[in-house]
Amino acid sequence: MIRTFVSAIAVALLAAGTAFASNHLVSGEVVKVDKAAAKITLKHAPIKNLDMDAMTMVFRVADPAMLDKVKAGDKVRFEADRVNGAITITSMDKGK
Numbered sequence: 760m761i762r763t764f765v766s767a768i769a770v771a772l773l774a775a776g777t778a779f780a781s782n783h784l785v786s787g788e789v790v791k792v793d794k795a796a797a798k799i800t801l802k803h804a805p806i807k808n809l810d811m812d813a814m815t816m817v818f819r820v821a822d823p824a825m826l827d828k829v830k831a832g833d834k835v836r837f838e839a840d841r842v843n844g845a846i847t848i849t850s851m852d853k854g855k
């Protein structure tokens with residue numbers, strides 16, 4: 760029982776790697792979607808896990824399909840992290 764629990768934690772830590780503290784939903788507003796480049800411009804709230812203040816900037820997305828459901832003007836909630844040195848949106852959903 761305890762061993763199972765400990766190994767579950769170990770697996771979670773391994774999977775998360777340096778991204779362990781990245782589980783922070785951030786709110787933002789879509790400024791521009793560039794599906795061809797798999798990029799999105801967002802006006803975002805502060806991103807604590809990246810130590811970033813609120814601003815408007817371009818993000819890569821982990822999966823271009825994430826861009827199919829959003830358009831300029833949409834409010835979104837997302838998680839971002841550094842992937843191979845590039846700040847990347849790892850998950851995104853429409854907000855309210």
Ligand SMILES: [Cu+2]
Nearest residue numbers: 811812814816
């Ligand atoms: Cu930013």
